[in-house]
Amino acid sequence: MDELLRIEDVSKTFPGVKALDGVSFNLYSGEIHCLCGENGAGKSTLIKVISGAYQPDRDNCIFFEGNPEIMDPLHALKLGVRTVYQEDSSYLTLNIIENIFAGAEIARRGIVNKKAMYEKTAETLRYLHSDLDPNRIAGTLTIPERKLIEIAKAIVFNNKILILDEPMASFSASEIEEMLEILRKLKANGMGIIYISHHLEEVFKIADRITVLRDGKSVLTCDATDITQDELIRNMVGRDAPSFYHREYFERGEPSLKVEGFTGNGVYDISFEAHRGEILGFAGMVGSGRSELMDLLFGAVKKDSGKMILFGEEIELKSPKDAIKNKMCYITENRQHTGLFMAHTVARNTYIPNLVNKKSFYLKPSEEFKTGEKYVRLLDIKTPSIKRLVLYLSGGNQQKVVLAKWFNTEGEIFIFDEPTRGIDVGAKQEIYKIMTDLIAAGKSIIMVSSDMPEIVSMSDRVLVMRDGRICGEIEKENLSEEVILQYSIGG
Numbered sequence: 359m360d361e362l363l364r365i366e367d368v369s370k371t372f373p374g375v376k377a378l379d380g381v382s383f384n385l386y387s388g389e390i391h392c393l394c395g396e397n398g399a400g401k402s403t404l405i406k407v408i409s410g411a412y413q414p415d416r417d418n419c420i421f422f423e424g425n426p427e428i429m430d431p432l433h434a435l436k437l438g439v440r441t442v443y444q445e446d447s448s449y450l451t452l453n454i455i456e457n458i459f460a461g462a463e464i465a466r467r468g469i470v471n472k473k474a475m476y477e478k479t480a481e482t483l484r485y486l487h488s489d490l491d492p493n494r495i496a497g498t499l500t501i502p503e504r505k506l507i508e509i510a511k512a513i514v515f516n517n518k519i520l521i522l523d524e525p526m527a528s529f530s531a532s533e534i535e536e537m538l539e540i541l542r543k544l545k546a547n548g549m550g551i552i553y554i555s556h557h558l559e560e561v562f563k564i565a566d567r568i569t570v571l572r573d574g575k576s577v578l579t580c581d582a583t584d585i586t587q588d589e590l591i592r593n594m595v596g597r598d599a600p601s602f603y604h605r606e607y608f609e610r611g612e613p614s615l616k617v618e619g620f621t622g623n624g625v626y627d628i629s630f631e632a633h634r635g636e637i638l639g640f641a642g643m644v645g646s647g648r649s650e651l652m653d654l655l656f657g658a659v660k661k662d663s664g665k666m667i668l669f670g671e672e673i674e675l676k677s678p679k680d681a682i683k684n685k686m687c688y689i690t691e692n693r694q695h696t697g698l699f700m701a702h703t704v705a706r707n708t709y710i711p712n713l714v715n716k717k718s719f720y721l722k723p724s725e726e727f728k729t730g731e732k733y734v735r736l737l738d739i740k741t742p743s744i745k746r747l748v749l750y751l752s753g754g755n756q757q758k759v760v761l762a763k764w765f766n767t768e769g770e771i772f773i774f775d776e777p778t779r780g781i782d783v784g785a786k787q788e789i790y791k792i793m794t795d796l797i798a799a800g801k802s803i804i805m806v807s808s809d810m811p812e813i814v815s816m817s818d819r820v821l822v823m824r825d826g827r828i829c830g831e832i833e834k835e836n837l838s839e840e841v842i843l844q845y846s847i848g849g
Contacts, residue, residue, distance in 0.1 A: 359386035362518055362550040364421040368414045370403055377403040378414075379574040385519065390541060390551045392561045392582070395571035395594055396810055401554050404571065405521050408552070409441040410434040438518035442508040442525055444644070450497035455479045457496050458511050482510045486540055502526075502533045509540065512549070520544065521552045524644060526560065538564050556643040558587055558847045572596050595810065595839040605794045605816060607834075608635040613667075614771055614802040615655075620664035623650045625826040628664070632771065637793065637803040639817030641810075641842045647826035648806045649691060652773050655804075656688045657681045669770075679714050687764035689757075691776035691806070697760045698748050705730025705744040708762045715767060733762035737792065754785025761792060772796060774805040778812065790816060810839040822846055 363385040370378040378400050385391050393401045406412040408420070410429035418426050422437050429439075449457050455475050464471045464478070479492040488506060496504060505525055512520045522541075526534050541551055541564060555561055561568065565582040570593045578585075578593045585593075611634030620628040625647040632638045640648045653659040655666070657675030666673050668684050675681050678688070690696040698707055709726040730744035737758045741751055748759055757777070764772065774793065778786040793816065797803055807813040813820060814837055822830040822845035830845035 359388050360423070361385070362387050362423060363408065364424075365408065366419050366421070368404070368407060368419050369416070370407055370412055370414055377574050378407070381571065381574070381576045383569055383576060383579070385550045385552060387518070387548045387550050388545055389566045390545050390553055390564050392565040392568045393552060393554045393571065394558070394561060394568055394590060396808075399571040399594070400574040401571055402523060403574075405441060405523055405552065405554065408434070408519075409439055409521060435515075438516065439521065440508075440512040440515070440517040440519070441521040442505065442512075442523065444524040446501065446504055448496040448499075448504045448507065451495065453493050453495050454483075454490060454499075454507055454510075455492045457507055458482075458514055462515070478514055479510070482513050485513065486510060487536075502537065505537070506540075509544075513544070517549070519550045519552065521554075523554045524556065525553075526555070526557075534560065556847065558590060561590075562587065570594055591840055591843050595843065605790065606798070607818065608798055610818065611635045611800060614669060615804075616667040617655070618665050618667075620651070620654055620661055620666075622662035622664075623654050623659040625651045625654065625823075628828060630821055630828065630831075632802045632804055634800045634802050635797050636818040637797060637805055637816055639813045639820040640804065640806045640823060641808075641813050641820050641846065642823035643846050644808070646823040646846070648823050649775055650826070651823070652688065652775050652804070652806060655681075656686060656773060658688075682711060682714050682767055682769075685768070685770035686773070687767060687769035687771065688773045689760050689764065689775060689777060691779060693753075693756055693760050694749075698756060700749040701747060703730070703745045704734065704739065704741050704748055704751070704759055707748055707759050708733050708766055711763045712766045729766055733759075733765060736765075737762055738788070752785070754788065757785065757789060758792075761789075769801070771802045771804070774803060774807075776807060776809075777805060778807075778809065786812075810842065813842070814839055824848060 361384055365381065365383050368378055368381045369376065381400065381404060383404070393404065395401050403412060407414050408429065410431045410433060414420070417428060420427050420429055427433070427437065449460060452460070458479055459475050464474045476492050483490055483492065486506060486509070490503060496507065509520065526537055538560065545551060553564060562582060568580060568582050568585065568590065569576055570578040570590065572594060577596065613631040614634050615632040618629050628651055642648050654661050657677050657680050666675065673684055675684070694700055705726045709729045727744060733739065734741060734744055739758045739762065740755050748756055751759065778789055793803055805813070805816060817837065818834055820832045820837055820842060821828050822832065822842055824846060832841055
């Protein structure tokens with residue numbers, strides 16, 4: 359087999375974070391090379407470097423067919439590198455032909471040759487054993503069918519490398535098998551495939567070789583036949599989670615929240631209790647339904663069925679406003695888009711949510727400033743002024759402003775979705791201290807986290823989700839990264 363791609367000692371640094379640290383990797387023609395690792399291990403950053411979306415920290419570390427290359431997205435496509443990301447990138451109002459040839463239409467003397475594009479599309483779909491009509495509008499296709507069209511692009515333009523990032527997160531078992539068979543066919547015709555998946559059963563069905571990334575480093579490359587699933591998981595974990603953070607534990611109090619049979623928004627028949635004085639962790643792979651469940655709990659999305667009991671009383675939450683009135687708080691995973699008003703001040707962000715608990719929505723500047731000053735002092739928010747726009751604060755201080763606004767509502771149940779994503783180690787420690795103080799005061803915390811050491815070190819109990827359902831409950835004494843991963847992948 360010929361070597362298509364080689365990267366040597368690649369690093370990629372973002373402000374305050376080294377996402378890749380000396381990673382080496384190669385790919386041969388006619389090979390499926392799987393990239394494995396926990397969330398945040400560096401997999402997506404690596405493929406963005408390969409496809410030219412990110413530039414590595416130094417030049418002359420990427421080689422395509424033996425030649426050094428400086429990659430950008432257009433140059434990567436010219437060389438024959440096609441990337442299919444987990445997020446759907448289809449043009450939903452265009453048909454299949456237009457999606458495949460968008461920006462690269464077959465034309466002669468400035469006139470688009472629709473017949474040639476139709477014939478090429480039809481030929482490619484037949485090759486992929488698909489009976490889709492090339493004129494079908496993309497918005498009418500299923501997710502698997504849209505992924506098939508992305509792969510069809512790679513064939514139409516004779517790409518040499520196909521990169522797939524979690525391509526089958528929402529596929530059924532039969533759809534997965536059909537897609538894996540297509541990938542085997544592409545491999546047999548000499549294409550090199552880089553495949554990322556959290557589902558290790560897929561990895562062992564399809565991989566020729568496996569590379570494991572951990573904390574931005576490549577820690578293992580081997581033939582798929584030379585490693586077991588348990589060994590692969592140990593290499594993915596590779597850390598002593600209890601040394602990550604030590605917190606104080608408290609006696610578990612009475613249930614503050616009971617959920618029975620919650621269904622909707624992609625989750626099914628969810629039942630659990632959250633108690634005062636505990637952190638209830640929710641773990642699972644990307645797409646497992648954790649954040650979707652949190653939206654249901656907070657009334658941001660309407661449930662199909664099920665009931666919620668808050669502090670002993672059955673409650674029907676019709677909106678987040680109802681949730682706030684019932685002492686619930688939601689620290690969302692994306693503070694910049696759903697957690698803060700970025701173009702407003704620290705004081706205003708702190709003050710606004712509690713307006714739902716007031717008789718009037720009228721903003722009182724004196725109260726706003728007083729509230730802002732109180733929480734800047736209480737949470738040690740680093741800002742030159744309470745009138746500072748939050749968009750100019752660091753990630754850790756922005757997260758503190760998110761907490762401040764919920765503290766001001768005098769909440770009792772705190773939902774933390776990825777509480778320390780994108781903040782530095784020092785700020786993480788401060789957030790953990792705040793969370794511990796909350797449960798010491800008898801509050802309840804529900805925490806979603808993709809950071810394994812975080813969820814192991816901070817949780818009293820962990821519920822693991824897979825495919826929109828709770829698939830396991832782990833008490834503190836049995837909690838480890840390996841046990842969580844086993845539940846997450848169905849082991």
